[in-house]
Amino acid sequence: MGPVVQDGELNSVHEDLSALEVRIGYSFKDRALLDLALSHISAVKGEAPRVRSYQRLEFLGDHVLGSVVSHMLYDAFPQAEEGELSRRLAELVREEACADVAADMNLGAHIRLGPGETQSGTHKRRAILADVTESVVAAVFLDGGYPAANALVERYWRQRLEAPRRPLRDAKTVLQEWAQARGLPPPSYREVARSGPDHAPRFTVAVDLPGLETAEAEGNSKQAAQKAAATAFLVREGVWNSNAS
Missing domain, CATH: 1.10.1520.10 (Ribonuclease III domain)
Structure with a gap:
């Protein structure tokens, strides 16, 4: 009914x-x-x-x-x-x-x-x-x-x-697997800069892999900045397209 x-x-x-x-x-x-x-x-x-x-x-x-x-x-x-x-x-x-x-x-x-x-x-x-x-x-x-x-x-x-509308896996995981498949060590992340007030900080993080150009990105937490940097790296290397990121 x-x-x-x-x-x-x-x-x-x-x-x-x-x-x-x-x-x-x-x-x-x-x-x-x-x-x-x-x-x-x-x-x-x-x-x-x-x-x-x-x-x-x-x-x-x-x-x-x-x-x-x-x-x-x-x-x-x-x-x-x-x-x-x-x-x-x-x-x-x-x-x-x-x-x-x-x-x-x-x-x-x-x-x-x-x-x-x-x-x-x-x-x-x-x-x-x-x-x-x-x-x-x-x-x-x-x-x-x-x-x-x-x-x-x-x-x-x-x-x-x-055509998935978002990545199926976390960018950091995908980048680590991508590096491992090429015989590279795990990606390393380092904080490059921090800005903004204490209650709303912005972090800039760089991700490094030997022999490859560093990728940097910002986020409102270190974790978010690391994911953004990994995403930027994957997009630049053609592993992900910009729409999926």
Whole structure:
């Protein structure tokens, strides 16, 4: 059972869902599943609101999404070891990634909320957007089976899979592995300068490897400056591109 909708709002709700179906590339046989996937607990009246909100679908969608993305990764990276595949999977199904997909789908405009939650901007919260994304995946899975869910995930996650929006590993770890693979000692980091007041210092750190040009970067802590310096080194050497850094 979906949220309570006034009679005068029924046609506009159906039009909204039709627009959403076009955007996600799937038309529901049972439109109630999509309505349920978009129903926040605050919009559900009566008994057992958690059961009649998107929460159960979210549970299922989390696992369907993980399964589809895992299969995509297995096929896309035949030489990748389990550890790399796990890191890529975690990046693609994390809350931030699902919220980004929700933005691409414009799900926030379709989430059913109670009046109080509407006023507080719940539909813009990252955690809610991520949850609803997973619930929509589950709704498609229940309505159209695995092939339909697979097509939806391919539509919105393929580009993210092929071009990650952030590095999969810490820059210092990547630089150390890069140096080790070339027979070099571990990178050494040294503080070059410190500026700013005590409550808001800025550190400049240099990273050195024998026979290679030093890279420097700033940060609001020594650790942040070290990571920035390692990133600058990796970008300069062509290990990372500037967009991934």
